[in-house]
Ligand code: SRM
């Protein structure tokens with residue numbers, strides 16, 4: 001009989017953690033090191049933080065026999081990426097005070113502050129909470145930040161999607177009081193042990209991600225989510241369009257490991273339609289099915305996508321229906337026509353205005369201009385100045401951009417003046433490829449990065465733009481995504497062109513995504529440098545310029561010509 005493999009070591013850490021407490025209090029108080037005890041580095045993720053070290057100086061510190069330059073990244077939980085101006089100001093204040101002087105908008109509509117020293121971590125998290133922003137379950141083997149479409153044109157529908165995202169996020173939060181005790185000094189409630197009615201004592205086998213999308217935009221990349229909801233809308237008696245229900249999609253995911261064919265990116269399956277009132281019941285049923293059937297022995301095989309791929313969609317639908325008590329109807333028709341952001345001012349429902357700004361890689365920092373170059377955008381100071389006069393809200397987009405939302409017409413000139421003063425209008429002149437490109441954080445903070453991504457994106461886009469121009473393609477839409485490793489944090493496998501880090505300055509080149517997030521791209525060339533990437537793309541661009549049909553995107557042309565093949 002085949003032996004059952006042992007549980008992964010993280011399962012033991014969770015089991016012994018007393019609902020995510022571990023020895024975090026002792027680790028944080030230990031003045032001898034800037035790091036936590038090993039098991040606590042796993043547990044702190046559930047509290048929304050990662051221990052990292054500055055990889056730019058790792059080798060230098062090793063040679064000096066110093067411990068790595070440890071610091072912590074904190075990630076917020078921010079359903080649908082909605083924040084108030086007061087929260088914006090609180091977060092930028094913390095980024096300056098405890099972090100590395102920048103804020104990072106993530107691909108899941110959250111904020112990250114990097115570079116927080118251990119001794120400041122508690123004060124940082126407590127101050128975030130005072131501004132009503134928490135980081136519970138922003139990382140770890142739980143449901144992460146719930147995404148929702150950010151397109152400001154359909155602002156009423158998006159307000160609804162935000163409410164649903166917040167509802168689902170609250171419903172799937174862990175129940176433990178550990179976060180409140182450790183970071184907020186809330187009293188232990190004597191004699192009442194934590195109970196995790198949804199998660200159980202060992203939480204999920206792995207991270208779990210949910211998102212709500214409102215067609216025709218697929219900004220959320222709904223087919224990359226473990227648990228996705230495609231909003232179905234209808235006009236009510238007052239002729240207002242409302243969300244009446246959702247098509248449930250399950251089992252998407254991006255993460256892969258180089259050289260391990262058992263790991264793969266996967267598009268979610270559409271399971272069926274249900275009425276909006278059942279959102280939390282359905283979400284819980286999907287999550288608990290994965291809780292009970294996900295692989296707890298191998299973390300590289302522990303995501304929902306593997307459970308569904310191996311047990312089958314029909315089996316999974318049956319489990320979800322049994323657990324939720326809801327019978328799924330056949331999926332309702334939907335269509336996606338774009339997934340990029342709509343830059344500049346747009347007017348939404350109720351005559352309120354929304355300004356979408358392009359923020360390269362979501363990095364909110366005051367950049368120094370290189371010698372002889374025009375002034376660089378001062379994002380940190382500029383957006384602080386806007387937050388001081390803005391009376392609406394901010395909305396982080398799944399494409400790492402920012403919507404200054406819900407603006408009265410009379411307030412537009414004041415915001416425009418600040419946008420100009422701080423140089424924040426890069427969307428106005430940037431070419432389509434530069435406006436839509438994504439890059440993950442990668443070096444120097446990400447411990448898993450094999451190559452640069454965020455820091456490399458501008459230089460790569462310069463080289464790409466030059467080549468596109470040579471073929472007259474500079475104004476064509478093109479989705480380009482770069483990640484420093486195959487974990488897929490910028491959802492690269494859904495791009496028309498993706499660079500996936502393999503080693504310093506070397507990437508795998510993937511081609512053939514559809515630009516709408518409905519088709520995975522495929523490997524075209526492996527482990528190549530920038531000159532080789534450009535040399536590989538150049539003849540393809542020449543052929544594409546000559547052969548494309550009207551409106552055909554590069555990724556679709558690559559696919560039609562079968563230039564990438566199944567492995
Ligand atoms: Fe991610 C791990 C950054 C979205 C798949 N991701 C990491 C870590 C925490 C590295 C680590 O484990 O030590 C990175 C921290 C870097 C840093 O210094 O900040 C990191 N991931 C990010 C962010 C900040 C990228 C960004 O540029 O915005 C995104 C934060 C989102 C958030 O607010 O929650 C981010 N990560 C994603 C996405 C995209 C998404 O969810 O829509 C994915 C692909 C979707 C998916 O999960 O399949 C993603 N991250 C991963 C994986 C691979 C998981 C897998 O199934 O194999 C890892 C590695 C892991 O979990 O072991 C990872």
Ligand code: SF4
Pocket residue numbers: 440441442443446447448449450453483484485486487488489490
């Ligand atoms: Fe780090 Fe890899 Fe994610 Fe980029 S894709 S942030 S390198 S884990």
